[in-house]
Amino acid sequence: MGYIPSRDLVGGALRGELRAVSRLLTRAENGSAEARPALDEIFQHAGRAHIVGITGVPGSGKSTLVAKLAALIRASGRRIGIVAIDPSSPFSGGSILGDRIRMGDLAGDPGVYVRSMATRGAMGGLASGTLEAVDVLDAAGFDVVIVETVGVGQDEVDVVRATHTTVVVSAPGLGDDIQAIKAGILEIADVHVVSKCDKPDANRSIADLKSMLALGLSMAALSEGERWVVPVVATASVRDEGIADLVAAIDRHRDFLARSGEIAERRRRINERRLLRAGEEILRDEFVRQRDAKVLALLHDIDARRTSPHSAARQLLAHLNLHMSEGEPA
Secondary structure, eight states: OOOOOGGGGHHHHHTTOHHHHHHHHHHHHHTOGGGHHHHHHHHHHOOOSEEEEEEEOTTSOHHHHHHHHHHHHHHTTOOEEEEEEEOBOTTTOSBSSOHHHHSGGGTTOTTEEEEEEEOTTOSSSSOTTHHHHHHHHHHTTOSEEEEEOSOOOTTOOGGGGTOSEEEEEEOTTSOHHHHHHHHTHHHHOSEEEEOOTTSTTHHHHHHHHHHHHHHHHHHSOOOSSOOOOOOEEEOBGGGTBSHHHHHHHHHHHHHHHHHHSHHHHHHHHHHHHHHHHHHHHHHHHHHHHTIIIIIHHHHHHHHTTSSOHHHHHHHHHHHHHHHOOTTOOO
C-alpha cells in the first residue's frame, strides 16, 4: 500500500482503526507539515479522554507501574492509550527503550494502545509531538490516555501543563525527598506514589512524604470551596500491591475535577501552553528559513559588536512581521 495523505487517515482514526491511528502518530512525532491540517482536524474531535501524566526520577519503577496500571484500568472495561516518552538514541534519534520491551504483557488487546516516542532533544520530559499524539488517541475513542515522561529534573515538569491528573512516582532509597523539593515535584503532584514498597525503608519514605505534604497544606492559605487532598499511595508492582488503590485515587481526582469545575481551568492551562509552544515552533522554523536572507547579516553585526543579540533578535522579529503573510505555512 502506497503513501496515504494524512487527511485521508482522519476518518479511520476517528473510527478507532489502529492502522490509521499509528500512521497519524508517526506523522505527529515527525512534525510532518503535510499532517498539520489533519492534526488540526483531529484536535476538534478530542477533549473527552482523561489524560494522566506519570512522572518520577529514573529508577523509580514508572514503566512497570504503568503496565500494571493499564492492565487494571483495561479490566474495568475502559480503553487505554499510553504514550511512553523514551530517551533518544544519539545515533538514530529514535527511542532507546521501546513499547514492546516494556509493555509486552499488554500486546494483543485492541483496547490497549502503546506508543513510544523519542525526546529527540526536547526538554521538559516530553517529546515535541506528545500532545498531538494524545489528541489522536483521545479522538480515536480511548477513555484514558497515560503519558509517561522520560524522567523529571529541576526543569522537567512540563507534564503538569499537559495532563489533567499528575502522578509522581518515588522509590525508597533514591533520595527522592530531596529531589522532590529541588524539582518542585511536591507541588505538581495530584497523586503521590511510593513504588517498591516491599523494600525495608519504604515506610520511612511514605512517612516523610506525608509529613512534607501536611506541612505544605498547613502553610497554604485555604481557599474557598472544595480542596483536593493529595494522597500518598504505596505500591509494589511485582506483587500487584496498591495498584487498585492507585486506580481509585486517579478516578477520585477525575471526579473531583469534574465536580469542582477545575477541569475547565486545567484544559485552559493545557491549551495556553500549546498555543505558546506552537508559536515558538513557528518562529524557530521561520528563523531557519531566514538564515541566509537575514540571520547571517545580523550575526555579522553581532560579531562586529555593532548590535547586541537582543537588539538583533528584535530586528529579526520586525523583519518577519513584514514578510510573513497570514496563512503562510510555517
